[in-house]
Amino acid sequence: MRNKRLLLLASILATGLLAGCAGGKNNGEASPPAQTEEGAGTPAASTEPAASENVEPRELSFYYYSSVFQVTGDLPIFKEAAKKTGVSLKNVAPSGGDDAQAWNLLLASGELPDIVAYQIPGLNNIAAQSALTPLDDLLDENAPNFKAFLEENKAIKSAITAADGKIYVVPFVNDGEAQEGWFIRQDWLDKLGLQAPTTVQEYYEVLKAFREKDPNGNNKKDEIPFFSRNATTGFSSLFPLWDATLSFKLKDGKIVYGPNEPEYKTALTETAKWYKEGLIDQEIFTRGNTARDVLFGNDTGGSTHDWFASTANFNNQIPATVPKFSLRPIAPPASISGKTFEVTKRDPLGNNAGWAISAKAKDPAAILRYMDFWWTEEGRRLLNFGIEGETYTMVDGKPIFTEEVLSQPSVVDYLIKTTGAQLNIGAQQDFAYEEQWTNKIALEGVKMYVDNNYFAEDYLLPKLSFTLDEDKRLNELFPSIQTYVMETSQKWFMGGEPVEGNYDRFVQQLQTLKLDEVLSIYNAAYERFQQ
Known part of the structure; x- marks a missing residue:
């Protein structure tokens, strides 16, 4: 019977997980299955020892698909965890194809491994077909650290709870708060004698000056005042300036759809005017992900709304070709209603990932004890920083990355490929891992947004579970x-x-x-x- 159920699910899920994923806020920075640029804030893991330390040595099968590289149980973090728990892992996911294809093949086989790592909506969907083990009755005795985390983070507990009221998934939890923010060329402002804009009208006037007064000094009208590297929805980054959104939001305690609200008409009318005046990139729907590289690199890009860490890093890259280049984060310009707010925030479940225990697993309690190891202080440090003495050293009681790690073009990619650290298993990030390699200017922006609590909660829907x-x-x-x-x-x-x-x-x-x-x-x- 279970084989038939899983075959049915394979056909259902082949259409995608649109509904399950739509309950959260992404805003354009899509995170690959194995990494994230930035996360969302939550308390530190418990220091209580994992309940799995005395478990008999065993090998568990698990499913973790990655299109980037082959994930195996021989990754250093898994081998280190095996020393502590006695549990080793064998990945049964294929190395070819794509994510959806691999997942559907797994379901069609009717044979789930002991542990299944995937998107939370997909896991909750197969849980509804009795394919996964509910964890609620097992948490007290087998996962004290994970349970303590859930008790301290009620919203996350609600978000991972399936439509039947049960918990099946141990999630990957991001850490930190600020995600994206507004950036502007400070060197252009200085050259034109302008101040950073604080309202939508001031922002319009600054962009107009960027377009008309030749701030890059090349005697050409080639400046692109505002741009986005998201070719699909980047134009909607400006909509909050008119209290509008392209997505779902909360209004009077209910979920509404932004385009169906009257503010949307105003936002489209005004942004169409800005586009016609050349204040917005005329290639915003086609330029794509390299927009920052191209437009900052050739000294024509003036302002954008994007991720703090990667955007601020252009201050390190561009001055070699544009000597006076200075890009700075600014507070969100106040909207036409006078509100100063940011519509993105690091979603603790933004990666939509986690792992669960198959209903066919022989000893779910023992598997949950293994999963709980990753919620101890030791397990969390292993997941975030890798291997002590190789990727980090302890300094004054804190893990500090080695110079080799910090010198990498992408610290996250390096950690994943060399150690497995930052894989999207059921565990919690630590913002300290990111803080060490984040540009000082980005950290200033993050602090500005967090200290002023610019985050507009009505634009930030929780992850929702659908039947x-x-x-x-x-x-x-x-x-x-x-x-x-x-x-x-x-x-x-x-x-x-x-x-x-x-x-x-x-x-x-x-x-x-x-x-x-x-x-x-x-x-x-x-x-x-x-x-």
Whole structure:
């Protein structure tokens, strides 16, 4: 019977995990399966010893797919954990194909390994078909450290709880708070005698000056005042300046859809005007992920909204070719309602990843004891920093990366490939790992946003758990809504059709496409989350 259930799930999940993933906020910086640029804040792991220290030596099968490199139980962090727990791992995931293909093949086989690492919505979906072991009754005796974390982080506990009210997944939890912020060319401001903008109107005037007053000094009108490297949704980075969003948000305690709200009409009208005036990159829908490299590199990019760490790092890269280059984070310009806020925040479950125990596992309690090791102080340090004496040393009681690690172009990629540290298993990040290799300017921006608590909670939906029927219905309805919204919004933005006179018809079409049913499903899931 279980084989039939898993075959059914393979066909269901082949359509994607859109509904399960849509409950969170991404805002353009897609995290690969094995890494994240930045995370979200949570308390430190307990120092209580793992309950698994005296377990008999055993090998567990597990599934962890990576398109970047082959994950094996021989990675140094797993071998080190085996010394402490007696548990070694053997990965059964294939090395070829792609993520969805590998996952569907696993389900179709009807044979799940002891441990399954995957996206949380996907894991909760197969849990609904009795493919996974519920953890609730096992936590007290076998996972004291993980349980203590959940008790201190009620929102995360609610977010990982499946629609049936049970917990099946031990999640990968990001650490830190600030994610993205507003950046502007300070050298251009200085040359034009301008101050950093503090309101949407001031921001408009600064961008207009960037366009018209030749701040790069090459006697050409080639400056691109605002740009984004997200070719799909980057244009919507400006929408909060008019209190609007392209995504879902909370309003009066209910989930609403941004494009269906009246502020959206204003945001599209105004950004279309900015685009027509040349204040926004005319290639914003096609330039893509290299936009920062190209536009900062040729001294034509003026301002953007992007991730703190990677964006601030251009201050280290660009001065070789643009000597006076100075890029600085600024506070979010106040919107037309006078509110100063940021619509992104490090989501503790932003990677949407974790691992779970198969229902066929012979000793789930022992496996959970192994998983709990990663929530001890020792296990958390191993996951975040790798191997003591190789990738870090202890200085004044704190793990400090070696110079070899800090000199790498990508510290995260290096750690993953050499040790397995930062793999998206069920464990908790430590922001101290990132702090050591983050640009000082980025840290200043992070501190500014955190100290001022710019984060707009109504724009930051929690991860929601949907039933199989809800998930199936969302996959049937929402793609057509999303396609219609994107096509219409881009047409309005680029001036192909005026917003005025067409917005009411747009809203009517959303109802025809059954947006109300989508919102009903979201709000039902949100009510479960609150309970």
